[in-house]
Amino acid sequence: xxxxxxxxxxxxxxxxxxxxxxxxxxxxxLTNEDFxxxxxxxxxxxxxxxxxxxxxxxxxxxxxxxxxxxxxxxxYLPDGAQRIVSLLRPGDVAGxxxxxxxxxxxxxxxxxxxxxxxxxxxxxxRLSPKLHRQLMKxxxxxxxxxHECTRELSTGSARQRIARLFVLLAPGPDELCRxxxxxxxxxxxxxxxxxxxxxxxEFKRAHLVREVGPNLxxxxxxxxxxxxxxx
Amino acid sequence: xxxxxxxxxxxxxxxxxxxxxxxxxxxxxLTNEDFxxxxxxxxxxxxxxxxxxxxxxxxxxxxxxxxxxxxxxxxYLPDGAQRIVSLLRPGDVAGxxxxxxxxxxxxxxxxxxxxxxxxxxxxxxRLSPKLHRQLMKxxxxxxxxxHECTRELSTGSARQRIARLFVLLAPGPDELCRxxxxxxxxxxxxxxxxxxxxxxxEFKRAHLVREVGPNLxxxxxxxxxxxxxxx
DNA sequence: CGGGAGCTTGAGGAGGATCAAATCATGTGG
DNA sequence: CCACATGATTTGATCCTCCTCAAGCTCCCG
Numbered sequence: 001x002x003x004x005x006x007x008x009x010x011x012x013x014x015x016x017x018x019x020x021x022x023x024x025x026x027x028x029x030l031t032n033e034d035f036x037x038x039x040x041x042x043x044x045x046x047x048x049x050x051x052x053x054x055x056x057x058x059x060x061x062x063x064x065x066x067x068x069x070x071x072x073x074x075x076y077l078p079d080g081a082q083r084i085v086s087l088l089r090p091g092d093v094a095g096x097x098x099x100x101x102x103x104x105x106x107x108x109x110x111x112x113x114x115x116x117x118x119x120x121x122x123x124x125x126r127l128s129p130k131l132h133r134q135l136m137k138x139x140x141x142x143x144x145x146x147h148e149c150t151r152e153l154s155t156g157s158a159r160q161r162i163a164r165l166f167v168l169l170a171p172g173p174d175e176l177c178r179x180x181x182x183x184x185x186x187x188x189x190x191x192x193x194x195x196x197x198x199x200x201x202e203f204k205r206a207h208l209v210r211e212v213g214p215n216l217x218x219x220x221x222x223x224x225x226x227x228x229x230x231x
Numbered sequence: 232x233x234x235x236x237x238x239x240x241x242x243x244x245x246x247x248x249x250x251x252x253x254x255x256x257x258x259x260x261l262t263n264e265d266f267x268x269x270x271x272x273x274x275x276x277x278x279x280x281x282x283x284x285x286x287x288x289x290x291x292x293x294x295x296x297x298x299x300x301x302x303x304x305x306x307y308l309p310d311g312a313q314r315i316v317s318l319l320r321p322g323d324v325a326g327x328x329x330x331x332x333x334x335x336x337x338x339x340x341x342x343x344x345x346x347x348x349x350x351x352x353x354x355x356x357r358l359s360p361k362l363h364r365q366l367m368k369x370x371x372x373x374x375x376x377x378h379e380c381t382r383e384l385s386t387g388s389a390r391q392r393i394a395r396l397f398v399l400l401a402p403g404p405d406e407l408c409r410x411x412x413x414x415x416x417x418x419x420x421x422x423x424x425x426x427x428x429x430x431x432x433e434f435k436r437a438h439l440v441r442e443v444g445p446n447l448x449x450x451x452x453x454x455x456x457x458x459x460x461x462x
Numbered sequence: 463c464g465g466g467a468g469c470t471t472g473a474g475g476a477g478g479a480t481c482a483a484a485t486c487a488t489g490t491g492g
Numbered sequence: 493c494c495a496c497a498t499g500a501t502t503t504g505a506t507c508c509t510c511c512t513c514a515a516g517c518t519c520c521c522g
Binding site for chain 1: 304306308309310312314316317327328330331332336337359360363364366367368370371373374375377378380381382383385386387395421456459460461
């Protein structure tokens with residue numbers, strides 16, 4: 001029976017592997033023996049776009065590895081408006097706060113249909129030494145994401161920001177790129193919803209992007225990168 | 232002799248304590264025995280304003296606890312311009328990158344005369360399990376700082392951003408507030424040097440701040456916070 | 463005294479915010 | 493199946509903020 005549980009855990013792993021290489025790293029150092037310490041199942045959760053994984057102030061019980069899709073971390077400004085401070089992509093971990101604080105600090109909300117892997121806090125603390133190196137990598141990733149958002153998405157003209165967003169959203173050169181609501185685009189780039197909409201529409205007219213489905217775009221990466229870099 | 236070394240290390244600690252409570256936390260969990268494992272001295276380094284602690288790409292050999300002053304972490308935009316992605320204040324740690332990567336990712340540069348405490352990478356890895364909890368706290372702080380920079384300093388009008396910067400720069404209500412060069416203010420807030428200068432000058436004329444020395448300000452916190460929140 | 467670096471200020475124009483309305487997509491009930 | 497309500501996207505018109513280019517200004521140092 002215990003072997004079954006272990007097998008189940010490893011199956012979860014195998015599924016992670018199919019999500020893309022980076023999803024593996026959190027458990028990369030673990031042995032079979034380690035998995036015998038995991039009693040709680042590691043749940044797969046499917047979030048529709050707009051669903052929230054957690055809210056700020058909510059008691060933190062778990063962290064979440066993003067397997068597919070896209071999450072926003074948002075916080076609130078003094079005047080009540082919201083600002084997206086980071087994007088989490090497959091392989092990133094949401095809710096690392098849980099490991100050092102009793103409550104979450106952001107709202108984590110799916111911008112696209114998103115699959116995450118729920119990892120209870122106490123599972124992590126039980127494995128803590130084993131996960132040490134990988135957790136540090138994940139913290140590092142969290143910092144990188146955040147700095148990326150400041151550097152690429154909160155700097156320069158609206159044109160540049162939108163162009164950089166299109167560049168960031170899909171890694172592959174010929175890959176399709178799934179966008180999200182204009183309001184979220186605005187909150188992410190620090191511009192208004194209208195300017196976000198206007199600029200995306202303008203990009204469509206200039207054939208910098210072509211909408212092949214609802215919020216699904218084929219991109220002219222070369223020209224987008226030129227705009228991203230200057231002008 | 233060994234006891235001497237330990238005493239010296241503890242002296243270093245005691246000095247940290249005087250810098251302010253937060254500087255303690257990285258070593259909070261250590262025992263006297265642990266300090267016997269530290270052979271390398273922990274250097275105090277004094278940086279004049281403008282001095283760089285490390286540059287991006289430089290091989291990472293140590294991390295640094297900020298004891299006094301202010302550091303900027305800056306990165307470069309596609310067009311070569313620089314953007315400050317985070318501020319580090321006393322108690323924060325610069326160069327956590329060193330623990331997971333071979334080179335630094337930012338330029339860390341003093342914005343004010345700054346005292347840091349150099350902690351060689353291998354000292355940290357030798358103590359790694361003991362520091363685990365505290366390191367996580369520091370990573371967490373790094374993320375908080377970065378999100379703070381996005382949320383408070385890269386959002387809203389130039390007036391709001393400058394106001395929020397003045398509010399952030401000194402914690403105490405009646406505390407004096409040391410500013411830095413207008414070019415850095417611009418790179419931090421995502422505005423031009425001229426707008427930064429103009430706005431600070433305007434704040435001086437409106438007596439929102441009063442310059443009592445070169446780049447040293449007394450603030451009208453109440454009115455500044457009103458501007459920060461909406462206006 | 464002269465030069466340089468950083469700060470301040472001016473005038474003009476471009477870009478984005480704001481207010482407002484039209485269009486489009488989706489779902490609901492008659 | 494259509495009429496209608498709802499919400500998101502797009503577009504328009506106007507105003508204001510901030511960028512750009514440029515010129516003075518202050519302070520410090522050789």
